[in-house]
Amino acid sequence: MILPTTILEKVWGRDVLPAPFAAPAGVRVGEIWFEPPSQLPDLLVKYLFTSEKLSVQCHPDAAQAQAMGAGKTGKEECWLVVAAEPGATLGIGFNEEVGAEAMRAAALDGSIEDLLTWHPVQAGDVFYIPAGTVHAIGPGCSIIEVQQNEDITFRLFDYGRDRELHLDEGLKVAKGTPYDMALHQRLPASGHATLVDGPKFRLDLVAGVPDDGLLYSYSEGLLVVPIAGEVLAGGEVVSPGQCAWSPDLASVSFAPHGKALVTAPLG
Numbered sequence: 001m002i003l004p005t006t007i008l009e010k011v012w013g014r015d016v017l018p019a020p021f022a023a024p025a026g027v028r029v030g031e032i033w034f035e036p037p038s039q040l041p042d043l044l045v046k047y048l049f050t051s052e053k054l055s056v057q058c059h060p061d062a063a064q065a066q067a068m069g070a071g072k073t074g075k076e077e078c079w080l081v082v083a084a085e086p087g088a089t090l091g092i093g094f095n096e097e098v099g100a101e102a103m104r105a106a107a108l109d110g111s112i113e114d115l116l117t118w119h120p121v122q123a124g125d126v127f128y129i130p131a132g133t134v135h136a137i138g139p140g141c142s143i144i145e146v147q148q149n150e151d152i153t154f155r156l157f158d159y160g161r162d163r164e165l166h167l168d169e170g171l172k173v174a175k176g177t178p179y180d181m182a183l184h185q186r187l188p189a190s191g192h193a194t195l196v197d198g199p200k201f202r203l204d205l206v207a208g209v210p211d212d213g214l215l216y217s218y219s220e221g222l223l224v225v226p227i228a229g230e231v232l233a234g235g236e237v238v239s240p241g242q243c244a245w246s247p248d249l250a251s252v253s254f255a256p257h258g259k260a261l262v263t264a265p266l267g
């Protein structure tokens with residue numbers, strides 16, 4: 001079942017999108033969401049298109065979201081950079097440990113931007129972002145994001161834009177630590193790759209036809225996101241730029257030379 005999309009306009013979005021997407025006239029598209037189906041409500045897949053920096057922000061985990069009355073599951077996310085302009089960077093984690101008071105002061109005067117580690121990126125970079133990680137996506141990126149389906153973002157700093165900040169909530173959950181580079185990887189030139197294996201979801205790159213191990217791992221409902229070539233799911237042709245739900249991986253047909261992401265919730 002191909003999922004319907006919702007387009008979100010963002011101050012940092014783009015009015016010209018890479019194929020196969022097209023922005024409606026006059027709309028600065030920041031995010032395209034694939035609406036989660038009732039059979040699999042826990043995960044949200046989005047494309048992000050950036051022309052400016054996103055806010056410096058963080059997300060709570062489940063316990064924090066519940067304690068704050070802000071949600072149930074919290075939000076962990078994973079980014080796959082599908083295209084990046086030369087010099088594109090993602091701010092993730094801090095260059096050095098930052099204490100809560102120093103972080104508050106840096107968020108208030110904007111110097112938090114300079115305390116972040118700006119990682120140079122290219123197509124194929126993958127970053128898992130645990131709850132509490134302070135981050136800011138930079139301009140010039142097209143990203144596929146897989147996230148827990150809860151829309152809680154605490155903005156710490158927004159470059160003086162006229163948008164709401166959530167400094168007190170954000171500082172309760174923000175970790176003032178460097179990013180753990182063990183959570184970064186690059187897509188291999190060939191072959192399958194497990195990109196995320198918990199705690200909240202699993203995400204794999206399927207290159208060509210999945211092996212038995214992968215079929216076993218995805219024996220229940222999943223989302224499939226073709227990135228090169230089409231797949232067949234539930235009798236529908238699913239193309240790059242689309243996302244489909246399937247009751248299991250065995251019901252999806254992959255082209256021998258195609259590439260697709262598959263993802264399913266864990267726990």
Ligand SMILES: O=P(O)(O)OC[C@H]1O[C@@H](O)[C@@H](O)[C@@H](O)[C@@H]1O
Pocket residue numbers: 010031053054055057077135137145147153155
């Ligand atoms: O608060 P802004 O800058 O609009 O960014 C909001 C966006 O941030 C990204 O890092 C992701 O977490 C997206 O899921 C989220 O929608």
